[in-house]
Amino acid sequence: MTTVAPHPLWWDGAPVPASRGTEPLPREVDVCIVGGGFTGLWTAYYLAVAEPSLRILVLEAEHVGFGASGRNGGWVSGLWPVSMDVIAAEHGRAAALALQAALQDTVDEVGRVAGAEGIDCGYAKGGTLCLARGSAQARRARAYAGHGASWGDGTVWLSAAEATERLAGTRVEGATYNPHCARIQPRHLADGLAAVVRRRGVTVAEGRRVTSIDAPLVRVAGGWLVRAAKVVRATEAWTARLPGLRRRVAPVYSLMVATEPLPTPVWDAIGLRDRETFSDHGHVIVYGQRTADDRIAFGGRGAPYHWASGIRPAFDEDPSVFETLRTFLRDLLPHLDGAEFTHAWGGPLGIARDWHPSVGYDESAGVGWAGGYVGDGVAATNLAGRTLADLIRGIPSPVTQLPWVGHRSPAWEPEPLRWLGVNAGLRLASAADREERITGRPALLGRALARLTAH
Structure with a gap:
C-alpha cells in the first residue's frame, strides 16, 4: 500500500528557504506587507511594477504559500461567494456587473502574468464543470444556470450526455459549465511570484512572525520593530490571531486528497480533456482538478470549526473527512477503482460573517487589507493586489471603484x-x-x- 504523504501535493519538491528567519530586516520601509500568500505577493508585484523605487518588505511567519495560497484546490475562478443579486441590492446592477467583469478578466490576468514572468504553474483555462447528481441537484442546477444567464456570466446548462462527455461521473443528470476558470499548481505560483518580486527589489522575509500591527509600527517576534509609511494586512485566516481581530474572520478548515498519476486509458474513460475543474451541486462544497502530472486533486469542506478561531497543525488532518473525500471520489468516478491515494492535507480559509470578501485602504491609519475570500481567493487575490497597489499610491482606477472596496463585514459572534x-x-x-x-x-x-x- 502507498504511504500517504501528510503534506500538500503542491509542496512536493518545493524549495526550502536557505536563510529563513535569520536575515536582518530593514528598520524602515515605504510599504510593509504582512503575509506571504497570494494577497501579499500580488500586492508587492503590482507595487514594484508601478513604482520600482518603493522600499517594499513582505513578512511571512513560515514560508511563502504556507497558508491557503499553497494548500487550495488550484481554481483560478471568476466565482464569488456572494451573489450578484446581493451586490446589486446594495450598490446597483451596474456595479455588480463591473465586479463580475473584473473577476472574469482576472482569470486571464493571472495567466498573462504567469506567462510574461516565466512562472511555470500549470495554468490551463478549461472552465469549470458543476455536476447535477440526482433530480434535486438538477432542479437547483437549472435554476442556477438560468440565474447566471440573467447576469450574462457565461454559465450554461449541459444535458446528461453533454456533461458525461466532459466527465464520466455516476448518476449525472446534467451539469452547469462556466468558461471563466483555470487550473494551476498553487505552490508553484506562490514560489514563482516570490522569485519575481525579489528580482524586482522586494525584500521577502520568511520565518518572520508578526505579533502586532500598530501602524506605522509592525512588531515582529524576537523584538524586531519595522516602521512603515504604509502597512498591508494580508493574513486571511491567520487574521484571527492578531490582537483585536479574532472576530474579523472565522478560520474554517478545508481538506484535500490526491491520487497517484493515472494512466492514459483511465483518463480516456474519465474525461476532463480540457483540464476543466469540477464540482457538484451538493450543499457540502467539493472541488477537484486534473493536475499537470495527471492526478486528481480533490477536496471539500466538512472538518469542524475549532473553538475561539483555533489554528493548529493538528487540525490539518481529519481521518474521517479524508476517508469521506476518497469514498465520494470513488463513487463519482468508478474508473478510479484500484488507484492509490498518495496525499492528504488540509488548512484554514477565512470567512467573513456575511461571506463577503473585502479590500480597502484607510488613508488616515496608513493600513490596507484584503481577505475573507471564503475559498474563492486564487483569482480574487490578484484583483486585491492590483486594487491595493492603486489605493496605496492614491491612483483612482476602475478597480478601486468596485463594490467590494471598503466593504466592512460585521464581526462574528463571540x-x-x-x-x-x-x-x-x-x-x-x-x-x-x-x-x-x-x-x-x-x-x-x-x-x-x-x-x-x-x-
Whole structure:
C-alpha cells in the first residue's frame, strides 16, 4: 500500500528557504506587507511594477504559500461567494456587473502574468464543470444556470450526455459549465511570484512572525520593530490571531486528497480533456482538478470549526473527512477503482460573517487589507493586489471603484455562539444533501442553511 504523504501535493519538491528567519530586516520601509500568500505577493508585484523605487518588505511567519495560497484546490475562478443579486441590492446592477467583469478578466490576468514572468504553474483555462447528481441537484442546477444567464456570466446548462462527455461521473443528470476558470499548481505560483518580486527589489522575509500591527509600527517576534509609511494586512485566516481581530474572520478548515498519476486509458474513460475543474451541486462544497502530472486533486469542506478561531497543525488532518473525500471520489468516478491515494492535507480559509470578501485602504491609519475570500481567493487575490497597489499610491482606477472596496463585514459572534453557529452550518449542509438523496427534491434544510449563514 502507498504511504500517504501528510503534506500538500503542491509542496512536493518545493524549495526550502536557505536563510529563513535569520536575515536582518530593514528598520524602515515605504510599504510593509504582512503575509506571504497570494494577497501579499500580488500586492508587492503590482507595487514594484508601478513604482520600482518603493522600499517594499513582505513578512511571512513560515514560508511563502504556507497558508491557503499553497494548500487550495488550484481554481483560478471568476466565482464569488456572494451573489450578484446581493451586490446589486446594495450598490446597483451596474456595479455588480463591473465586479463580475473584473473577476472574469482576472482569470486571464493571472495567466498573462504567469506567462510574461516565466512562472511555470500549470495554468490551463478549461472552465469549470458543476455536476447535477440526482433530480434535486438538477432542479437547483437549472435554476442556477438560468440565474447566471440573467447576469450574462457565461454559465450554461449541459444535458446528461453533454456533461458525461466532459466527465464520466455516476448518476449525472446534467451539469452547469462556466468558461471563466483555470487550473494551476498553487505552490508553484506562490514560489514563482516570490522569485519575481525579489528580482524586482522586494525584500521577502520568511520565518518572520508578526505579533502586532500598530501602524506605522509592525512588531515582529524576537523584538524586531519595522516602521512603515504604509502597512498591508494580508493574513486571511491567520487574521484571527492578531490582537483585536479574532472576530474579523472565522478560520474554517478545508481538506484535500490526491491520487497517484493515472494512466492514459483511465483518463480516456474519465474525461476532463480540457483540464476543466469540477464540482457538484451538493450543499457540502467539493472541488477537484486534473493536475499537470495527471492526478486528481480533490477536496471539500466538512472538518469542524475549532473553538475561539483555533489554528493548529493538528487540525490539518481529519481521518474521517479524508476517508469521506476518497469514498465520494470513488463513487463519482468508478474508473478510479484500484488507484492509490498518495496525499492528504488540509488548512484554514477565512470567512467573513456575511461571506463577503473585502479590500480597502484607510488613508488616515496608513493600513490596507484584503481577505475573507471564503475559498474563492486564487483569482480574487490578484484583483486585491492590483486594487491595493492603486489605493496605496492614491491612483483612482476602475478597480478601486468596485463594490467590494471598503466593504466592512460585521464581526462574528463571540464564543460559544460562533462555535455553535459555524458547526451547525456544516452539519446542516450535510443534512440537506441527505434529505435530497432521500426525497429527490430540493432540501427544505437548504433554506435554513441560507438563513443561518445570512448570505
